[in-house]
Amino acid sequence: MTLRTFVSALGVVLAVLLTAVAVPAAWVDQTIVQETGFVRLAGALGSDPEFQSQLATAAVGTFESSVSLPGPIQNLAADALRNAASGMQSWSDYPQAWEETVRNSHRLNFTAGSQPEESAATTALLLDVGPLVRLIRDHFATATGIRLDVPSESLVSLGEPSHRQLIERVAAFAPLWWIAAVGAGVSALLALAVARRRSVVLVWIGLGGLALAALWTAAGNLAGGMIGKLSSANGVAELFKQEFLTAARTGFGEWIVIAAVASGALLVAGVIAWLVSGRQRSRSAQA
Template structure:
């Protein structure tokens, strides 16, 4: 093996290893660490009927426990709260309240917002259903003409302290994906520059990319299974976790598919280049 071949092979291996890290880290950064990506994924959970029902019950329970209703209106309040528990998701202002819930929760869990005393004392992941509690308060005020004060935040625990520690590590390292991506690009270019037959480098990069796509698919299924088996604090947390995992797998699967298609194109280009260069070499030998 010549030095050029060794350098080229080393570049291909390094490029694939760095790509194996860069793509999942980039997806996590764009879709979980960054607020807008998290809202895109978690926002759809508000349309799940089972999750809506559990969430509405939790919001109603929080509202009831945070206010002191006068005796004469308790029966009227009971009817209004039953309507909220069963029909809150049909209210026109529910989608905006749910989006605010998701945004507030992301900021609390990823440290993008100043924490209140209640949030600072918890060491677990939380879902802030305060916007939904305020939504119930507003509709309750419309029905009873009584406006009550409710807490600014109403936190529902989503897991154990170890889960929050994992999120903090992810939030620290995922944004560095571009370093791995830049390294993969430089390694690929170095492999191409050192190779005697650049088409073979493209073939190996394409094959490696297809292998990585399969590895990412298997890895996402494995990670989803591990996270899915983690203990949840309550029914709302369990539904949130399962639905979020399903949506996240689908989203990452789209990235994996794109990576597989790009790798396939690189492989085909490399094969075509190898065939063309082989024919040219044969003609040169004959002449």
């Protein structure tokens, strides 16, 4: 094996290994750590009927526990709250309140120093249903003519204390995906630059990308299964976890498909280039 062949092979191996890290880290950063991506991913959960129902029940329960209703209007209040629990998702201002819930929850869990001190040591993930509680307050005021004060935050626990460390590590390391991505690009270019037959490098990079697509799929299913087995604090937390995992698998699956298509294209290009160069070498030898 010549030095050029060794360096080229090393470049291909490094490119594949660094890509194996860069792509999942980039997806986590763009989709979960970054607020815009998290809102896009988790925001869709607000349209799930079963989740809506449990979320509305939890918000109504939080509202009832956070206010003191005068005795004469308790019956009227009970009717208004039952309507909220069964039909809150049909209110025109519900989507905006749910989006604000997701944004507030992301800030609490992924922004350093934003989690309340009394809850920071007791839970890994928090869902702030405060916007939904305020939404119930506003509709309650419309129905009864009584406007009540509610807390600015109404937190629902999602997870266990041990989960917090995982979230902090993800938030710290995922944004560094670009370092691995740059390394993968440089390694691939180095492999192409020193290779005697660049078509072979393209073939191996394409094969490596397809192998990574299969590995990411298997790893995603394994991680999803492990996270799915973790206990949650309550019914709302459990349903949120399951629905979020489903959305995450679908979202990352789209990235895997794109990576597989790109890898397949490199493989085909490499094979075609190899065949063409082989014919040219054969004609040169005959001449």
